Amino acid sequence: EQYDGCVVPWCLYLHTIVGTDERGTFRRPTTKMNLFQSVTSALDNTLASDPTAVIFGEDVAFGGVFRCTVGLRDKYGKDRVFNTPLCEQGIVGFGIGAAVAGATAIAEIQFADYIYPAFDQIVNEAAKYRYRSGNLFDCGNLTIRAPWGCVGHGSLYHSQSPEAFFAHCPGIKVVIPRGPVQCKGLLLSCIADQNPCIFFEPKILYRAAVEQVPTEAYTIPLSQAEVIQEGSDVTLVAWGTQIHVLREVANMAQEKLGVSCELIDLQTILPWDTETICKSVAKTGRLLISHEAPITGGFAAEISSTVQEECFLNLEAPIARVCGYDTPFPHIFEPFYIPDKWKCFDAIKKLISY
Incomplete structure (x- = not known):
């Protein structure tokens, strides 16, 4: 680097x-x-x-x-x-x-x-x-x-x-x-x-x-995802706040299901790091993407499409997206809207049992 x-x-x-x-x-x-x-x-x-x-x-x-x-x-x-x-x-x-x-x-x-x-x-x-x-x-x-x-x-x-x-x-x-x-x-x-x-x-x-x-200036390369945690069973991809949700989900999956999750922070949305994501999915065979934005047209769709094209023969289950709903962002119903750890944990269980 x-x-x-x-x-x-x-x-x-x-x-x-x-x-x-x-x-x-x-x-x-x-x-x-x-x-x-x-x-x-x-x-x-x-x-x-x-x-x-x-x-x-x-x-x-x-x-x-x-x-x-x-x-x-x-x-x-x-x-x-x-x-x-x-x-x-x-x-x-x-x-x-x-x-x-x-x-x-x-x-x-x-x-x-x-x-x-x-x-x-x-x-x-x-x-x-x-x-x-x-x-x-x-x-x-x-x-x-x-x-x-x-x-x-x-x-x-x-x-x-x-x-x-x-x-x-x-x-x-x-x-x-x-x-x-x-x-x-x-x-x-x-x-x-x-x-x-x-x-x-x-x-x-x-x-x-x-x-x-x-305190001094330093840089981190753009368009380079970071593998925060290595794993063998499921690839988890997110950015921003949702990384912290998926980190907790990865721990839950290991403790409750014995599932090893690889957690990746995309960091740059455009141009994004296709190589790191596809390399991980080729290893694990399963992919879950999560973001707060509505699911339709969200960036998870672009990742899902690219991985399907590049890793089709490696996939063991359909790619999962856990995202916001196709509604305006609510106020009192925010806890039901956001892709919390329980929604993501359920998605991992479905991926594993597919």
Whole structure:
């Protein structure tokens, strides 16, 4: 793996990220961070190292509703961290222009649910800018951040997971982290990438468990899934918050059924890592994909279709999808809507007994 210009073995890669060697000795300064603090740290590193970097969005000057940009205006000035009007189309349009002019543009959409007014700017302008100019011009220095996913009480307009809408659009990258270490490394990779990126941050994880995260800048490769737990009987695939659900499900399956699950965090939705997923399914013969978004047209369908084409002769059971329902995201019925551990556990039992 490429890291700070050096090649390190994959077995040491995660140790390198979190600042330890194979013996657990810290090699880089780290500090405890939750997910929103890791976002702040990544943005702080970027503003410090890149004089062209600017951060803008609704309320980011005082830290934003989730406090991800807190303190950055005071540290770097109002010309580099500033509020915008309440207009998502304008935020992304401005970001495209700033990136084309040579700035590192980091836009915040206050909630992923409100990214739709900017859909035209993202899909018809940002994603196509390089292609339509024959690579003479590009807006690859644009990164769009947005809180994403269910939060326990968000209801219709604060709990959506719109990643599949953008997965249909060549020219952009879509990334979703599962925790603080991954969040900082993937966000810095998005900011450095020469393509416009959408970075969805699981809002329910903002203040969840902390991890030891390096204070210095580091990157995690995009379009590379991570095998979190190896197994032999069933492949489990998810991203963001749902990874933590499936981790618990994998433990339940081992304890109650004696089933060995291989757990994979997709991390990048577009372009996604087909090789890692298909290699795992060829080994286990069974696949379960889970996400919070509605099942019809959700990204699980794309994974399922690709695996069916590539691994048809390896499959021991139909591919299972455990996802949200085809309804607006409910409020009081959220516990029944989300793909919880019991739904996923039942799906594993069906896969095994097929």
